[in-house]
Amino acid sequence: MSITRESIWAALPSTIKGTPLHLSYDPRTNRLVYPSNKAVILRSLSDPSSSTQFTGHTASTSVAKFAPSGYYIASGDVTGNVKVFDSSSTTEDPEIVKGTFPIISGRINDLTWDSDSKRIIAVGDGKERFGHCFTFDTGNSVGEITGHASQINAADIRSVRPFRAATAADDAAVVWLAGPPFKFVKAIRGEHTSFVTDLRFSLDGAYVVSVGMDRRIVIYDGKEGDVLARVDGAHDGGILSVASGKSEDGACRFATASTDGSVKLWEFKDSAVSEVFKWKVADDHLSGVVFTSTTTVTAVSLPGDIYTLSESSATPSETLYGHQKSITAVSVTSDLKSIYTASYDGRVVQWNAATGEAKLVSGSGHSGLITNIVETGGKFYTSAWDDTIKSFSAEEFTSSSLSTPAQPKSLTAAGEYLILATETAVYTYDLSMKQVASWSSSSITAVSANSSVAAVGSQSGAITLLSVPDLKPLPTAIAPLRAAVSTVSLCPLTDSDGRLLLAAGDTTGKIAVINVTDGSVVTTRWAFHTARVTSISWRADGKYVATGSLDTNVFVYSVDKPAKNVKTLGAHKDGVNAVAWVGEGKIVSVGADACVKLWNVAL
């Protein structure tokens, strides 16, 4: 009787338009680390379905970096806290946090480790100061980051002695520091004419590269900080990110990612640079770039998609898809081979249930929160807050689209029909999306149906039964719940006693099971959630129910033994949005952390 996690299909990196995303890669474990909503994701590039989620932060994370030793990770959030944790921590083990350091009073924009893996420079948008240098274990101050008049976007430390550090900021200046303890040496102004977004030392410490929104690349001497060269108009858009790497023959290189959607590879030549390669990656702008080997580069676009680029092709050789924003709906195909998920931003992703590989459902999709994905008649139908119902099969949306009379609350399949609930009415559509019937009411919150009956929940706690497809109220009366109904779910089949069960969850976390055939209450024992029940899913045989809630927990309840339950607490930070069964012994859950998690349920 337990629930154990089988895998996490990770969320994509969180990005902000016009703001660089600093990525970090660990060659020993072949993992990428990046900030994602309130978590930090450690994602294996060789097995995209294997990920670890660090949930130690209480605010949205903004940057995460591996120590050069690979043993620790430092991560920063928007409130100015830096956490240092063990990179070997897995999601199953409690994460080992080495230390929490409040650095500044605003967003941490970048973190950098020195090559001893001892000191960290954290910079960002503070009130009193824009950055600080401290030891990773005790947080002792080992320098002062001064000289900028506005937020610092990036910092880097020279990897060889004598140590130098440089910072790049919105005041168009680059500040040069010597240390440790790191102290201001000089501010280099006039080289950039706009925000300086990123800056890196070359791996051998001989050069520094800074890039900015003015489309310029500036090269400095790595020891003294003298300006050596400048490349004007390096991209057709502002440059957001630069990464340092090496070629196979050991020459130092760097890669730049730009808002024009391209990544360029450059090589240092004496005191200048030359362009080696150019990739046209995406139509959206690119937020971050990092070297993953001598021949490959990984770039992240504004929607968070992760592209692998190699010199053999001018287009991405591999792309990792997923969700960046809260996932709001999930649907498992009837053959159990694929799982579809949909998110707050209107994106629909198809996952291979066995391997966790993700594909984007393309075509003219939705532009707002998708409330439900339902499968019927061999196709999938989605309702969204852009006030449309659309359909897709396999990997592409069909062109047919139905404008709904009001914002969809809930969509459900009822045999050969679709039933849509809005705030004030319930509608039946046939599969060619023609309206068949409607029923008006007020404060409707949820609907669930099979081919003969529909149950409609409301804000007042009342549950109404309607006939399908003509939506005429049925005479069976159901005692109202004590709080607003948040979700209802009809059992897919009638049990051996001829009962058709309905599970109804309310906004206080209680679930009532009602026999729809005579309106009697079967049990109200399922009251273990402490906040709004967001999703109830019946196993195909009608014996067990999986539930998800805003309280971050997932429960599995038994119909035969209503007092029994198994649970997993803290399944998704900020709430579970939907759960679904994948066959007999497995459930999939999605939540506000934009991750998809699979759980093995032993009953």
Place this chain on the structure above:
Amino acid sequence: MSRSGVALSNECQSVFQELKLGKSLKFIIFKLNDAKTEIVVDQKSTSSSYDDFIGELPENDCRYAVYDFEYELGAEGKRSKICFYIWSPDTAPVRSKMLYASSKDAIRRALTGISSEIQGTDFSEVAYESVFDKVSKGAGSH
């Protein structure tokens, strides 16, 4: 960069570090250079007399200043606070007052470790007593 586009010269940072860490200086007065493009050091001094500092503030023009303010708390001993001054007398030209006000961020945000900020529009506002009142009230001043 400040709203006016005025930048801070590198010298300002190093002289401020001398005052803050070296404790060798008592005060620094900063001004805008003649081209009004950069904030530069006007003068620095080791004089411990507050009147000397006040005497260096021009009657008809604006300045920025940093003063290492020391005061006694009787038996509790000596305290030292670094104060940032923006000196903008009523009699200064409007253009100058505008330029100093709009360029303040360029210097104020680049200097760390300032405990109080003093706005002075006449000599009564920068007098020892009024500054003492202000610095001795803040958190950690006792």
